[in-house]
Amino acid sequence: MAIAVDVMGGDLYPQNPIHGAIKAVNEKNIDVVLVGDESCIKKELDRHSFDSKKVEIVHATQVIAMDEPIASAMRSKRDSSMRVCFNLHKKKEVSGVVSAGSSGAMLAIGRFVLKTIPGIDRPCISALLPSIKDKKVLLVDAGANMDCSPQNLFQFAILGDVYMRHILSVENPAIGLLNIGSEEGKGDERSKHAYSLLKDSSLNFTGNIEGKDFFKGNSDVVVTDGFAGNVLLKSVQGAASYIKAVLEEEIKRSKRSLLGALLMKPAFRGLKKRSDYAEFGGAPLLGLRGNAIVCHGGSNPEALLFGINFAHWAAEAHLVERMEEKILEFQDTLSRIQG
Amino acid sequence: MAIAVDVMGGDLYPQNPIHGAIKAVNEKNIDVVLVGDESCIKKELDRHSFDSKKVEIVHATQVIAMDEPIASAMRSKRDSSMRVCFNLHKKKEVSGVVSAGSSGAMLAIGRFVLKTIPGIDRPCISALLPSIKDKKVLLVDAGANMDCSPQNLFQFAILGDVYMRHILSVENPAIGLLNIGSEEGKGDERSKHAYSLLKDSSLNFTGNIEGKDFFKGNSDVVVTDGFAGNVLLKSVQGAASYIKAVLEEEIKRSKRSLLGALLMKPAFRGLKKRSDYAEFGGAPLLGLRGNAIVCHGGSNPEALLFGINFAHWAAEAHLVERMEEKILEFQDTLSRIQG
Incomplete structure (x- = not known):
């Protein structure tokens, strides 16, 4: 399954996220869904060559700014590129989400859309x-x-x-x-x-x-x-x-x-x-019912490629299921210490 | 007035504290009181030349180890070199204390012997x-x-x-x-x-x-x-x-x-x-009714010289009195926020 890439995040968007995504397609054979302004994406894609069967575009009308208050991003930007990425993941149309946007917004939206793994209070x-x-x-x-x-x-x-x-x-x-x-x-x-x-x-x-x-x-x-x-x-x-x-x-x-x-x-x-x-592939959000990676705002295409690759690995490794199993092992401890 | 130097503190004692103290005497014209095992100190002093009117020795029978639990250092080591330094300061026989020993012990003993400036809860x-x-x-x-x-x-x-x-x-x-x-x-x-x-x-x-x-x-x-x-x-x-x-x-x-x-x-x-x-003269303990500097355990003589010099400056600048005045300025605020 493909990885959703929020192409409207980071300091140099959509260039860097798109370039990183295309590298993931060409170098790692990973399918991607590019989420953001469709015309922007199409224009930028003209500069790259790739197997078009492996790249899909999903249009989103809004962008969450890096310094935008999270509450307003949650409330008034229901069609932000970041939110749309998580919606696709929730609907199981993609197996992970990568963004170089605001990490606070990623966490809040990820938590709202995907929820946390049972037993985990805070991702x-x-x-x-x-x-x-x-x-x-x-x-x-x-x-x-x-x-x-x-x-x-x-x-x-x-x-x-x-x-x-x-x-x-x-x-x-x-x-x-x-x-x-x-x-x-x-x-x-x-x-x-x-x-x-x-x-x-x-x-x-x-x-x-x-x-x-x-x-x-x-x-x-x-x-x-x-x-x-x-x-x-x-x-x-x-x-x-x-x-x-x-x-x-x-x-x-x-x-x-x-x-x-x-x-x-x-x-x-x-x-x-x-x-x-940055080379290590951004910061995985852990504890969500899904695979999400936040890359640094200044990420270059290489760093975004790593992030996409990590999200792909996490999906292939069924990381969420592995976490759910592990949490079950600790169920007794977790409920005892909550008390 | 002289500065008390705990010569039994740090990784290389009494050599480094004594060397640093002698540097303070010779290079900065500061009087020092060397506190620790008298025979050790005398033997070490033979290796240096200095104006003997500017160096006093005060014997202390105990040493606080770097990793010693603070409670035991407080209870059972009433004649430690560190404690004796603070006692001298309390009796106004010295104008400051310098040690490269345990910072936790320095703070606990300093607080116990000297007390904090009124209005300051924790140094x-x-x-x-x-x-x-x-x-x-x-x-x-x-x-x-x-x-x-x-x-x-x-x-x-x-x-x-x-x-x-x-x-x-x-x-x-x-x-x-x-x-x-x-x-x-x-x-x-x-x-x-x-x-x-x-x-x-x-x-x-x-x-x-x-x-x-x-x-x-x-x-x-x-x-x-x-x-x-x-x-x-x-x-x-x-x-x-x-x-x-x-x-x-x-x-x-x-x-x-x-x-x-x-x-x-x-x-x-x-x-x-x-x-x-380390060159900047160790870590001043602030909020005590006295001048105390903890140097890093690995301090070389130069770093100890800086520490002694800082303690001397603090005494010359009447730092404690300046802090007491400033706290008075904030008296209303401090009592309101304590509420």
């Missing part, structure tokens, strides 16, 4: 980050849910476990809890409570993990509240930009350094390639 | 971080206080404001609130409430600041709960280590890159120097 946004071991680390929640309960964190852990097993083929994912120290008993009340829930479960819980150890890659899944997850994700981006800017200034101080930087170009490119989390 | 640990503009940014709280109330955050903002005014001579410090988005109304309940307290106050509140913008240096003080502050601080350290490790691997892939890295050495050194937050 979360996950982010696949790099690590020194070149093993990917899944951060859940990466910024969707504020004021999470320890129970929410426990649910995120289950979702992360299933994702890493079935999409990244990690055998028995190591689950870490983001905290301010590695010993048991550290952190705020939420973390202490979540620690005990995880410790008492059959998940492969490996204890607390501090920010400084996140990128060592000892955990496959790192669980946290959306506030702390967002702080981690964005402060790391900020630190990388800082390092780049200061290093560029320092390089300009001497011709010797300038020459050195020139010779080091391949090494810098290698670092960028290994670190660029 | 905080602050961290001075670098920014692209080479302006320092003060993060409060950097990891001491879990489960903060919005009122705590408001108090941290006042403390940070006074610190930046009187120690770093920032005229009208811009106060930012760490959050997951820049617009008003973003974040968890605590952040939303703290936003309204800050906005309604006479502080120079400039709104929410996201992790990705922290290092741009648009705020002088960034206020947050100790959990998020610690996540920011440590994940940034982790990201820097990741970048260093991956770049080193990439460099080794070719002789050309190796040569480039060699030529770039001064630029890398410049980056390190500008980024190394």
Whole structure:
């Protein structure tokens, strides 16, 4: 089944989403449904060559802006490209949804249209980050849910476990809890409570993990509240930009350094390639009854291709069914801890 | 008046704290009181030359280990070097305390011995971080206080404001609130409430600041709960280590890159120097009725010198009195919001 691509999302639409979708068709043999303004799409498609049997267009009259308040996007934009994507998924006409639009809107509309998997109170946004071991680390929640309960964190852990097993083929994912120290008993009340829930479960819980150890890659899944997850994700981006800017200034101080930087170009490119989390295919929304991926607003066609490919994998792997099964395994625990 | 230096704290004690203290004597003309095992100190002092009128030794029989539970350190180590430092400060025999020991123990003992400034419920640990503009940014709280109330955050903002005014001579410090988005109304309940307290106050509140913008240096003080502050601080350290490790691997892939890295050495050194937050003199504990600085456990003598110098500045600037005055200005607000 095809993947629906919201071509009206991201900083450079419809060009980048359409280009990414065509790459998915040509390079990965994935069928796509392009959702958005039909005339725009047709015009843009003229620039590409592809097997037309594998590309369908569905017209949508509205666009949700990146900074649009979610409530208004939900209420007054029932024919937005994003909403239409989810409607197609709900009707089982596509097997997944990909957008580079607003992640808040994706989550709200996804939740409204598809609902959550039974047993999951709040779906979360996950982010696949790099690590020194070149093993990917899944951060859940990466910024969707504020004021999470320890129970929410426990649910995120289950979702992360299933994702890493079935999409990244990690055998028995190591689950870490983001905290301010590695010993048991550290952190705020939420973390202490979540620690005990995880410790008492059959998940492969490996204890607390501090920010400084996140990128060592000892955990496959790192669980946290959306506030702390967002702080981690964005402060790391900020630190990388800082390092780049200061290093560029320092390089300009001497011709010797300038020459050195020139010779080091391949090494810098290698670092960028290994670190660029856009390359890892955007952020899967986990806990919905469907497969949805939000790509970064600045995603290039390559990043969108990855996102589409991930959505396709998730559908092929029957990820939602796998999550439903896993939640059933934990049914007793989940109903006990809700109490 | 002298600064008390806990010579039994940090990874390499008593060597580094004593070396740092002697540097403060010789390079900054600051008197010091070295607190710890007397025979150890005397032996170590033989390796240095200094004006003996400016160095005093106070014997303490106990040492608090870095990973020692704080409750036991408080209860059973009444003659620890750290506790003796604070006792000297309480008796006004020294004007400040510097240690590279456990920050949790510093805060607990400091609070127990010195008490907090009236109007301040919880003292905080602050961290001075670098920014692209080479302006320092003060993060409060950097990891001491879990489960903060919005009122705590408001108090941290006042403390940070006074610190930046009187120690770093920032005229009208811009106060930012760490959050997951820049617009008003973003974040968890605590952040939303703290936003309204800050906005309604006479502080120079400039709104929410996201992790990705922290290092741009648009705020002088960034206020947050100790959990998020610690996540920011440590994940940034982790990201820097990741970048260093991956770049080193990439460099080794070719002789050309190796040569480039060699030529770039001064630029890398410049980056390190500008980024190394240990160089900024450790973490001031704010809100205590006294001047206390915690240096990183791995501090070299230079970093300890900076810490001692900062404690000296704080005493010279009558920082505690300036904070007491500022709290008085906000007395009405503080008692109203406590309600």
